[in-house]
Amino acid sequence: MIWRLFGEKESTHAQMHTLEAMMAALIMIGVIVFAVEATSLTPLTSSTANAHIEAQLQTMGQDMLNVLSYTSSGQDSALKNDVKNWNGTEFVWNGTEYRSTDSSNTTLVNSSLADIFSFIAIPRGIAHNVHFTWTNDDGVTISRSYIYNGDPSDNAVIVSKKILLSDPDIGNTSSFMVNTGIPDADNTSDFYNIVNVKMTLWRM
Template sequence: MAFKFRTFWKSKEAQINTLEGIIAATIMIGVLVFAVQATSLTPLTSSTANAHVEAQLNSIGQDIMTSLDHSAYKQDSNLKKAVIGWNGDQYVWNSTHYVSTDDENLTLSGSVQEILEFTVTENGIAHNLQYTFTTLDGDIRTESYIYNGDPSDNAVIISRKVLISNTDLTNATAFSSDTGIPDVDAATDFYNIIDVKLTMWRM
């Protein structure tokens, strides 16, 4: 009887040990799976540092565009003023000013220049500001207002749409000739919609 009891107890103890081993192995596998999923990085994905930089740039860009796109009652926003006041020139940052690529003596001024110099150039952030619009053929065309090179893979893009009417322009014919932005509906006051894109990246 004592032998049978001892055998029974050893059998139960072995089963408990086996069960504990299975539970421990399951927990370890679960921890490993969670850790791999939480920190998995491959050559095709951004590093944690890059993701943090992108988040910062996106936040800065959103603040810039929101500020420029704000308009007081019955007044145009600074973003719209920049669009309708554009003469087609492309500007680049030369470490001190935004200068025209056609005439280095011509520098950019206004709200766009001020906010970009204060928040972007002083912090060493490369950036482009481009206008995308519809042509008379229905194609999409992009022209650079400010261009500082090709963006990196971790660049962020923030955009705002600006509605232009004929009544917004002093001379619609001259504006179209200078900028290449056409009046897509000559039968109405609607002129075009400009998608203003701010692209930012760390060098």
């Protein structure tokens, strides 16, 4: 009976952590939406147009990454899960959903990046690319597209967030490396690699 009560207590505690994380993420997304709605992305004077738009896109992009990077105790962030779940496929927004650019023509699902773009960026006419960047065994920086929607404009902004991956995070490291190209940077420890999630935003 004691062990049963202890297990129920632990389960309730874990559920509370999950609920707190969800509520915090919703509040932060609400703040982003409020900030975007409160200030128009179209400035009134042409002399400050580019700087005005770039500053707002920079803030919006960083806020989105901060929301996705939030994590409660003992849980991975939504952004880290996107990296962990990636299989190397590139996706593009086709007007209604994110579709792969390869022959499989699959839909991007269970992606927090895709969800937040659909909720915040797309309705406001903000184009976006996402690249995952890492260092290979030769010390060379490699970058591959996760979401690609064309070449950005001259006034595009770039924001980024680094994600630390460990062997336990990945699970099957051999399969992950084959699918994504991201290598295990240290075979003698649980450290796997650091992935820089780079988000590019611009007005369409």
